[in-house]
Amino acid sequence: MAAQLNEQLRLLEQRFKSVGLDRRGFMKVAAGAAAGTMMVDGVARYVGPAAAAQDEAGPDETFYNFALRNDPVSFDWNLNLYVNADVETFSGLLMFDADLNAIPDWAETFESNEDASVWTFNIRRDNQGWSNGTEQRPVTAGDFVYSFRRQLDPRNGAAYAGFLFDIKNAERFNNSTPNDDGTYTDAEGNPVSAEDLGIVAVDDWTLEVTMEGPRGYFPQVVAYLAAYPAPQWAVEEYGSDRWALAGDVPLWSNGPFLLDSWEHDVLVTLKPNPGHWDAENITLKRVYDPIIPAESAILAYEQGEGTQQLDWVNIDAANLTRYQEDPELSQQLREYVYPGIWMLVPSNGIPPFDQLEVRKAVSHAIDRTRVANITNGLAIEAFCMVPIGVFGFLDDPELQEIQKFDPELAMEALVGTEFEGGQNWPEITMHMRAQEEVFNADIMANDIVAQLQENLGMSVQIQTWPEASWRPELFKNEWQMVWIRWWSDYPDPNNSYGDMFYSRKASGKRQAWSNAQFDDLVNQGKSEADPEARLEIYRQAEQIIQEDVGYMPIVYRVDQYAFKPWVKDLPENRQGFTVPEGNIYVRMLSDISVEGREE
Numbered sequence: 001m002a003a004q005l006n007e008q009l010r011l012l013e014q015r016f017k018s019v020g021l022d023r024r025g026f027m028k029v030a031a032g033a034a035a036g037t038m039m040v041d042g043v044a045r046y047v048g049p050a051a052a053a054q055d056e057a058g059p060d061e062t063f064y065n066f067a068l069r070n071d072p073v074s075f076d077w078n079l080n081l082y083v084n085a086d087v088e089t090f091s092g093l094l095m096f097d098a099d100l101n102a103i104p105d106w107a108e109t110f111e112s113n114e115d116a117s118v119w120t121f122n123i124r125r126d127n128q129g130w131s132n133g134t135e136q137r138p139v140t141a142g143d144f145v146y147s148f149r150r151q152l153d154p155r156n157g158a159a160y161a162g163f164l165f166d167i168k169n170a171e172r173f174n175n176s177t178p179n180d181d182g183t184y185t186d187a188e189g190n191p192v193s194a195e196d197l198g199i200v201a202v203d204d205w206t207l208e209v210t211m212e213g214p215r216g217y218f219p220q221v222v223a224y225l226a227a228y229p230a231p232q233w234a235v236e237e238y239g240s241d242r243w244a245l246a247g248d249v250p251l252w253s254n255g256p257f258l259l260d261s262w263e264h265d266v267l268v269t270l271k272p273n274p275g276h277w278d279a280e281n282i283t284l285k286r287v288y289d290p291i292i293p294a295e296s297a298i299l300a301y302e303q304g305e306g307t308q309q310l311d312w313v314n315i316d317a318a319n320l321t322r323y324q325e326d327p328e329l330s331q332q333l334r335e336y337v338y339p340g341i342w343m344l345v346p347s348n349g350i351p352p353f354d355q356l357e358v359r360k361a362v363s364h365a366i367d368r369t370r371v372a373n374i375t376n377g378l379a380i381e382a383f384c385m386v387p388i389g390v391f392g393f394l395d396d397p398e399l400q401e402i403q404k405f406d407p408e409l410a411m412e413a414l415v416g417t418e419f420e421g422g423q424n425w426p427e428i429t430m431h432m433r434a435q436e437e438v439f440n441a442d443i444m445a446n447d448i449v450a451q452l453q454e455n456l457g458m459s460v461q462i463q464t465w466p467e468a469s470w471r472p473e474l475f476k477n478e479w480q481m482v483w484i485r486w487w488s489d490y491p492d493p494n495n496s497y498g499d500m501f502y503s504r505k506a507s508g509k510r511q512a513w514s515n516a517q518f519d520d521l522v523n524q525g526k527s528e529a530d531p532e533a534r535l536e537i538y539r540q541a542e543q544i545i546q547e548d549v550g551y552m553p554i555v556y557r558v559d560q561y562a563f564k565p566w567v568k569d570l571p572e573n574r575q576g577f578t579v580p581e582g583n584i585y586v587r588m589l590s591d592i593s594v595e596g597r598e599e
Contacts, residue, residue: 057286059597063589064311067581068291069435070467071265075251076244078147078230081160082471086268086289087225087586090255091276093121093144094223095587098571098579100491102223106139106254106277116216116529121207128275130231131258132250136275139254141201147229149194154178159471162505163226166218166526168198168210213527220490225586229254256282256590265291267307283593294438301562311567312580314438315560317376323562332562334570334578339387340487340557342379342444346549349512350480352426357413359549363403364410365455366448372555374447375440379555384542385496387556389575392493394539402546407455422457432483434464439557445483477512484510487583493538498522501545513550566597
């Protein structure tokens with residue numbers, strides 16, 4: 001062990017010399033590593049309590065995970081869904097299986113009253129699920145009371161707070177005004193507090209949640225990672241700005257894996273959580289999450305070494321044919337119809353898209369089949385918001401006619417406007433998230449721009465935004481047009497219509513479009529218990545938003561993944577597709593095993 005540690009320190013010293021750190025500085029770093037923190041280029045690198053001297057996991061107990069394209073913002077899922085951290089460091093009440101069913105996680109059982117207006121979750125008793133690597137604490141009902149209140153507190157400004165608005169008084173509390181004395185006042189001037197929320201810990205192991213009305217889909221809400229809890233004691237001791245950064249504070253988490261080390265912009269390392277309820281079924285002893293940009297991921301999969309290698313990867317359109325035609329690589333491919341959609345969203349409040357005629361023209365000017373084809377089969381044309389394979393998908397020929405591709409209709413829509421004949425267009429910018437090459441966003445965006453030029457004479461510039469500023473700017477609703485994806489959070493149409501397009505929420509609005517009738521239908525859909533009646537409600541909602549061109553469905557996402565031959569027990573859904581770690585199912589690391597890794 002000592003020899004191994006000395007060799008690690010020797011290699012570490014060589015690396016630091018390359019960035020200009022002298023011997024004395026290195027010794028300070030080494031001392032810091034022993035205490036749990038290193039400094040590199042003035043930045044704290046968190047090293048877990050045992051990371052510097054622990055035995056390495058065997059080759060068949062190690063996995064190199066394709067999870068992080070950018071450095072995590074933090075590990076505080078409770079306040080920020082977009083932290084870009086490893087999803088398996090935390091666990092919620094429920095989780096999704098490979099068929100996207102909500103199943104037990106920390107809640108061993110759950111049930112509702114007769115009309116699904118009250119849900120009860122029974123926490124696994126006498127557990128020791130919280131850990132910071134050296135200490136343990138139980139996961140209790142009180143953790144979720146605290147965490148849901150924290151997420152809904154308007155003082156915290158959680159962008160995804162609206163996700164919990166099904167809970168009684170949640171929207172009222174989140175939209176209230178915080179006062180200087182610590183109290184809150186709702187929109188009508190009445191006092192309101194976190195205690196008014198329909199969240200009660202009956203005892204340590206029983207959580208009771210009262211809804212605003214019947215909510216039969218609520219288990220799907222709490223199975224999503226936006227409902228992950230936060231450790232109250234750590235937040236209160238270190239503050240919301242420190243507890244989940246792991247700089248000088250060991251991270252408390254309750255997932256199947258614990259954060260073991262974090263070298264910013266380079267690597268996150270995980271180890272199993274021995275107190276997790278499913279620990280005995282987890283075979284991986286070490287997970288490496290190299291922080292690799294999307295454009296470098298395939299190279300890391302094929303040629304990566306050390307901790308900068310990958311055991312699985314998303315294959316983009318540019319490389320797919322090569323993989324399909326290679327005898328060895330083709331055997332590593334796995335297809336998955338992902339529950340996600342790409343759409344074009346014009347702002348109906350900003351010229352020229354404040355005119356319905358212009359929005360209609362754009363909707364008829366885009367050939368969805370052509371966009372899908374340029375991805376080499378990694379997309380299929382979309383005609384409604386809810387993806388194929390998710391409850392709420394509408395295979396309705398009438399809907400497909402509303403925004404069908406027809407260049408003649410596109411030009412006809414402009415007759416009588418100042419843009420008739422495809423003339424006099426102002427400067428137009430389409431905004432999109434940067435580093436989306438792995439999802440073929442760039443080639444699709446460029447083809448859409450080309451089609452608008454060909455069919456409307458409209459010149460469009462593309463503006464990309466880095467992850468850190470993408471959502472804050474998006475939520476201002478000030479952009480002319482947005483090329484955006486929506487990966488389903490939970491498999492229900494309320495996630496698509498309610499969470500994406502409902503305009504009466506106070507935060508997290510991705511577009512300026514608003515329609516009172518549409519919003520009323522979303523509210524009706526939430527409360528309707530009969531599945532067929534719900535589908536009809538959402539069909540009406542889809543018709544309204546398409547006729548008003550609040551958005552333009554373009555393509556559904558289809559993925560091709562490559563997995564190394566030694567990755568075993570890959571989860572499959574009922575359609576026979578391999579289901580990777582994603583936006584809904586997030587337990588691949590817990591389910592897979594490794595056997596026969598090449599040395």
